Amino acid sequence: xxxxxxxxxxxGSDVERIPLVDYLVLGDDPYLVAQExxxxxxxxxxxxxxxxxxxxxxxxPVEVARAGTLRTxxxxxxxxxxxxxxxxxxxxxxxGTSVRGNIVNVAPxxxxxxxxxxxxxxxxxxxxxxxxxxxxxxxxxxxx
Amino acid sequence: MAENxxxxxxxxxxxxxxxxxxxxxxxAEAVFGALQDAGVTMRDIGVIGAGNLFGxxxxxxxxxxxxxxxxxxxNVANACATGATALRVAIxxxxxxxxxxxxxVGAEKLSGAGLLTGNVSRASKAHWERQGxxxxxxxxxxxxxxxxxxxxxAQIGMEYNHRYGGADFELFARISEKNHAHSTLNPNATYxxxxxxxxxxxxxxxxxxxTRPMCSANCDGAAAAVVVGEARLRTLSLxxxxxxxxxxxxxxxxxxxQEACQVLPDVNTLTRAAAATAYEQxxxxxxxxxxxxxxxxxxxxxxxHYDNLGLCEPGGAVDFFNSGAPWRDGxxxxxxxxxxxxxxxxxxxxxIANVWEVATHLRGEAGPRQIDGARVGLAxxxxxxxxxxxxxxxxxx
Numbered sequence: 001x002x003x004x005x006x007x008x009x010x011x012g013s014d015v016e017r018i019p020l021v022d023y024l025v026l027g028d029d030p031y032l033v034a035q036e037x038x039x040x041x042x043x044x045x046x047x048x049x050x051x052x053x054x055x056x057x058x059x060x061p062v063e064v065a066r067a068g069t070l071r072t073x074x075x076x077x078x079x080x081x082x083x084x085x086x087x088x089x090x091x092x093x094x095x096g097t098s099v100r101g102n103i104v105n106v107a108p109x110x111x112x113x114x115x116x117x118x119x120x121x122x123x124x125x126x127x128x129x130x131x132x133x134x135x136x137x138x139x140x141x142x143x144x
Numbered sequence: 145m146a147e148n149x150x151x152x153x154x155x156x157x158x159x160x161x162x163x164x165x166x167x168x169x170x171x172a173e174a175v176f177g178a179l180q181d182a183g184v185t186m187r188d189i190g191v192i193g194a195g196n197l198f199g200x201x202x203x204x205x206x207x208x209x210x211x212x213x214x215x216x217x218x219n220v221a222n223a224c225a226t227g228a229t230a231l232r233v234a235i236x237x238x239x240x241x242x243x244x245x246x247x248x249v250g251a252e253k254l255s256g257a258g259l260l261t262g263n264v265s266r267a268s269k270a271h272w273e274r275q276g277x278x279x280x281x282x283x284x285x286x287x288x289x290x291x292x293x294x295x296x297x298a299q300i301g302m303e304y305n306h307r308y309g310g311a312d313f314e315l316f317a318r319i320s321e322k323n324h325a326h327s328t329l330n331p332n333a334t335y336x337x338x339x340x341x342x343x344x345x346x347x348x349x350x351x352x353x354x355t356r357p358m359c360s361a362n363c364d365g366a367a368a369a370v371v372v373g374e375a376r377l378r379t380l381s382l383x384x385x386x387x388x389x390x391x392x393x394x395x396x397x398x399x400x401x402q403e404a405c406q407v408l409p410d411v412n413t414l415t416r417a418a419a420a421t422a423y424e425q426x427x428x429x430x431x432x433x434x435x436x437x438x439x440x441x442x443x444x445x446x447x448x449h450y451d452n453l454g455l456c457e458p459g460g461a462v463d464f465f466n467s468g469a470p471w472r473d474g475x476x477x478x479x480x481x482x483x484x485x486x487x488x489x490x491x492x493x494x495x496i497a498n499v500w501e502v503a504t505h506l507r508g509e510a511g512p513r514q515i516d517g518a519r520v521g522l523a524x525x526x527x528x529x530x531x532x533x534x535x536x537x538x539x540x541x
Contacts, residue, residue: 018272020287022279044406046277053401071306072408074298075352076290080259083286089295091303091408098404100289110313110352115306126282130270135281137288 020126020137022047030123031066032138034097035059043097065095066121067143073115075108088113092140094121104139118143146239148374150388151537153182154504156497159365159488160334161255167196167366171206171251174368174493178247182370183384186211189370190243193218193233195226195250195492206249215243224441226250227495228396228525228533231369235394238373245376250492251366258362259292294359294442295351296528299408301444302353304451310462311447313353317344320358320443320485322471327482329472329513334363334488358443363488367496386540389503392426392520393536398529409528411445415452418534422522423454426536430454433476434518435505437498439525440483450478453524453534477515480505498523499535506539 019026023033023045034043039056043064050057073090088103090113104124106112119140126135155177157170165173171194179185194203194217203217222229227250234246272281285291305311324339339357347355372380377388399405399414423429430453438453440446447461455476456464464470470478481487481501484494502521504510519539526532 018281020281021284022274042401042403046406047279052406072299072303074290074295074302074354075349076286076292076295077349077351078259078294079286079290079292087286089289089299091299091404096403098407100407102287102289115302126287129272133272135272137282 016133017136018133020135021045024136024138026123026136030121030138032064032099032121033061034064036062064097064099068092068094068099068119068140070103070113070115070117070119070140071098073103073113075110075113090140092119102139103141105141149235149238149371149391149394150374150377151369151391151499151503152184152245152372152377152380152384152388153178153180153370154368154496154500155181156332156367156493156500157365158332159363159490159493159497162253162364165364167199167202167251167253168206168209170253170364170366171196171202171249171368172209174251174366175206175210175247175249178368178370183381184245184370186213188245189213189215189247191216191218191234191237191246193220193230193246193248195220195230195495197221197223197226197252197491202251222531223527223529224439224489224491225396225495225525225527225531225533226492227367227497228523228535229495229531230492231371231496231499231535232394232396232533234369234371235391238371241373244373246371247368248371248496249366249368250494250496252490252492253364254362254490255364256362290351292351293528294354296409297442297445298351298354300411301442301447303408304448304461308459308462313345314341315462315465316353316358316443316447317341317355319440319446319465320344323440323446323479323483323485324357326472326480326513327486329480330482330487333482333486334361335486336482354442354444358485360441360484360489361486363490365488365490365493365497367493367500369496369499387507388540389506390538390540391535392428392538393422393534395422395425395534397421397532409530411526411528411530411532412448412452414530414532415449415524415526415534418524418532419453422534422536426538428520428536430476432520433522435477435480435502435515435521437479437481437483437501437521437523440479440485441489443485446479446483449524453522472513472515480513480515495523495525495533498525499537502537506537
């Protein structure tokens with residue numbers, strides 16, 4: 001399978017940006033891209049050798065729905081050194097494709113984060129390296 | 145049909161902090177305990193399955209302390225299912241007729257180990273560099289989900305709640321309350337203190353809804369078992385035959401692909417498959433079980449495994465717990481040892497120690513925590529990645 005070059009620098013932008021992961025496509029309307037097995041339709045986010053569901057080896061890139069529902073979550077209060085806590089993580093059902101991600105722009109407590117809540121994709125600043133390139137990650141925020 | 149395999153001898157060390165003992169001391173203590181319990185010596189053993197997740201070449205190093213007899217050693221690693229995997233190696237070798245007696249051993253030193261995963265350095269580089277199969281330019285733990293076990297298993301429990309409802313923070317804490325109450329009768333447990341619901345819920349939050357006492361305790365410990373084929377068993381003394389425990393089922397599974405299983409580990413499908421196969425092998429059903437030791441690495445995990453092991457109707461885990469069934473005086477006692485939350489979880493030892501707990505009840509030797517009249521029991525472990533081990537044991541007729 002040919003890997004697509006996801007590093008799409010913003011044309012006309014002063015700041016060069018790089019996605020935190022290959023499956024995040026930056027631009028005016030950022031989205032996630034999955035590798036879909038042409039045999040059985042299973043979707044993956046990592047570089048694939050073959051499909052874990054049917055062992056076929058051909059994939060096509062597909063855009064993942066930007067909105068979804070929060071199927072499960074936890075609020076991490078204790079993490080490795082250097083990781084700011086608390087933060088919320090979960091699995092979002094994006095129209096049938098499950099996506100792992102942080103739940104952002106919401107108070108990290110069970111009163112504000114609830115199972116089944118509607119969320120949508122957003123981007124988050126990760127950091128800037130010495131050449132001024134900004135790394136951009138993603139998260140899901142409440143869609144209300 | 146291959147012959148039945150029996151546990152001839154089995155032993156676990158006390159779990160806890162063993163400052164003056166290393167992994168080999170603990171492993172050797174478990175081995176000699178199991179050999180003595182079996183009434184045999186290292187010279188009788190034909191094969192070793194050895195587990196130690198955080199070391200290498202453990203089996204051979206252990207042989208150098210307990211007896212180098214030239215027999216094959218299989219060093220195995222299957223995350224938290226390592227002990228069960230070592231046991232299965234010994235059982236398979238005996239079943240296949242390649243060894244008369246097999247030895248399985250698992251040992252781990254984990255006191256004070258803290259988080260075992262999610263410790264990737266976050267040191268920033270001068271220039272972003274894409275790495276790994278996600279092309280990540282920075283560590284993903286905490287940026288794209290969590291890699292910590294308390295966080296992963298919290299989501300597994302919360303997902304069950306999303307699907308079926310009824311499992312709130314308090315319910316998960318009450319599962320932990322049960323296991324800590326059970327632990328007070330287990331002199332081998334790392335923690336032997338009862339904890340009130342209030343204490344559990346107000347303790348340090350690790351990953352909602354798991355507070356610290358709802359997480360398995362890192363500790364040191366080892367366990368070992370000697371297994372024998374039925375024909376050989378019948379040549380041994382009546383006392384050995386009386387105390388031998390039948391391995392009615394020994395199963396190891398991995399997770400078949402399911403949507404989302406590479407997004408959040410699926411501990412359900414492979415456990416359900418292992419349980420179904422084990423019940424079929426043993427010719428028993430969940431209703432025949434007198435006690436269960438299941439992999440409560442977190443309170444949130446215990447709930448889903450009531451369902452996965454068929455201890456309740458699908459979706460009925462909350463009702464099962466609320467009925468009082470899994471308490472030691474309930475209909476189907478679960479984790480009367482105190483479970484991993486209080487007994488502790490020295491990873492590679494756990495899958496044999498769970499079998500020891502069940503076997504000890506079947507032999508009627510569990511002292512004050514004996515489940516009276518126990519004849520059939522099940523031991524379950526799961527290692528993320530994933531591997532699931534299920535053993536069903538039966539008292540000698």
